[in-house]
Ligand SMILES: [Zn+2]
């Protein structure tokens with residue numbers, strides 16, 4: 216797998232919101248759930264989980280969109296690109312939509328989730344597949360394995 220460059224910047228479709236990552240992802244994922252299909256207007260969403268201290272919005276002011284629930288989905292206020300998510304109760308990382316990055320080398324999903332809801336033809340190169348969300352106890356192992364193959 217190619218490596219993700221840090222630090223690097225990224226942005227929305229129109230460029231009004233720009234962001235910067237200064238830490239490599241903890242893990243990369245693709246989610247096939249129907250919610251992600253709707254919000255991404257595509258077959259699945261892509262995530263790079265960036266440690267919160269390594270993630271910064273450097274231009275523009277993202278707005279809340281999606282379900283407006285406890286998990287906060289952030290969008291560009293102008294082009295309405297879905298840019299990143301702050302999951303409920305997990306302040307220590309930000310789920311960046313991987314294709315926001317200026318250099319998308321190294322964003323291939325390591326894990327795919329909700330294959331139970333995936334479109335029949337949708338396929339990724341993920342190494343691990345889960346029918347729903349991986350059980351919490353699986354994450355430590357997945358994160359360690361991701362770190363090993365990324366180094
Ligand atoms: Zn925009």
Ligand SMILES: [Zn+2]
Nearest residue numbers: 246247248251
């Ligand atoms: Zn999803």
